[in-house]
Amino acid sequence: MSKTKKKPQTLRRYVLKVQSMIALIIVLSYTLVINFYFIHGLDEANFQDLHLESNDFARQYQKNIDHPLPNTIHFQGFLGWKNLPIEIREHFAAFEHVKKMAMDNIRLFSEDTFISWPEQAIFVIAQPLFDGKIFYLVRKINIKQYDALSQMGISKMFQLTWPIALIFLLVMHFSVQLLLKRTLKPFYRIGDWVESLTLENVEQDTPNFEFYELTAIAVQQQKALLRLSAMLDKEQDFLRHASHELRTPIAVVKSNSELLTRIFSSENNKDKGEESLARISRAALNMQHTTETLLWLSQEHSIEQSNQQTLALVEIDLNLMIKNLVEDNAYLLQSKKVEITLKLTATHIKVLETPCRLILNNLIRNAFQYTAEGEVIIQCSQGLVTVENINISEGDFDHSGADYGYGLGLRLVDKIVNKMHWSYQNNDVSGGRKAIVDFQTPIEFT
Secondary structure (H helix, E strand, O other): OOOOOOOOOOHHHHHHHHHHHHHHHHHHHHHHHHHHHHHHHHHHHHHHHHHHHHHHHHHHHHHOOOOOOOEOOOOEEEEOHHHOOHHHHHHOHHHHOOOOOEEEEEEEOOOOOOOOOOOEEEEEEEEEOOOOOEEEEEEEEEHHHOOHHHHHHHHHHHHHHHHHHHHHHHHHHHHHHHHHHHHHHHHHHHHHHHHHOOOOOOOOOOOOOOOHHHHHHHHHHHHHHHHHHHHHHHHHHHHHHHHHHHHHHHHHHHHHHHHHHHHOOOOOOHHHHHHHHHHHHHHHHHHHHHHHHHHHHOOOOOHHHHHHHOOOEEEEEHHHHHHHHHHHOHHHHOOOEEEEEEEEOOOEEEEEHHHHHHHHHHHHHHHHHOOOEEEEEEEEEOOEEEEEEEEOOOOOOOHHHOOOOHHHHHHHHHHHHHHHOOEEEEEEEOOEEEEEEEOOOOOOOO
């Protein structure tokens, strides 16, 4: 039996729910507070009357101890504890001995319920006199003996509290509804705008969404999409360039494979077959270096993760690596008058081997390829490698037929050194270029 899918939470529903709870709490709280202060106000009014009357009697008694006790419809006076009615003495036993004025009250209910109106309220004030006696002033209020008009007035006042509370709830509810309608409108607009945002229209001006916070969100969304567009442009350009450069070694492999098929059909073409195999091997090596570089640079994880997975920090003989790379790329110097000068000192360093080899391979390859006649000087000392090519030929290069692109090679080197944080310089010199890489630059794993 499939469960009913829960409706997603919406801002409108959430605000209305919270608003209803808060409004209900406020109304109930204020209703109870109003009732409390109403009763408390009645008590204070009665105590004030008793207090004034008690003080007046104390002044008159000090002048004349035979002054009559107050005895009216509102209150009744007693001189001495024993003269009080038994009912009063039972409820106010603490007033038997007082050293200063004290007052208190009690409400008597006919029914023991949570919400009920008292049947009788008794107010008592006790005031010590100058001769040591205690004067008691008592007021009894029998609610049922109130005239109908007074009872109706009090009843109406209490009955009016709840309708006012209900009106307050309704006013607050509709106010929040109007506020939500006004506030959510820009949210719907920004949602529609984000949905319609594409790489084609992302550079258009950001609309004004009335509120600063929403406009700021729209601007950040636009900037994020602009960054994504720039990244896609760079990647597409890079892939187009790489695709262009790989066409040459692929074509070499294809043509020489067809040539080998014809050559091996005759036993007299052994030398030509070996040359074709050598060309295929070199083309495959070119594609291997290119694909390794592209695959490594396309990894999204950090250097530390790369080190743990595929790139090992190992101790290598940098001179031996340079010699092997020179030998691998020597075919680029065939039919060229180029002198190779190696100035190498014994160098063993701990480095990430694959990035190091890719950088050196690209620099050496480009130096060989773009020197028709002249000298290529490679120096290595304490992890600092310099590759310089000096071309003295006045002829032009066949860039379109090159096995590996000069522009792509330098771009790959730039990407690798930026990712590895190695020190790197590549400057134009007379007749060529001079590249310097320091593999001893510390790598900070973060």
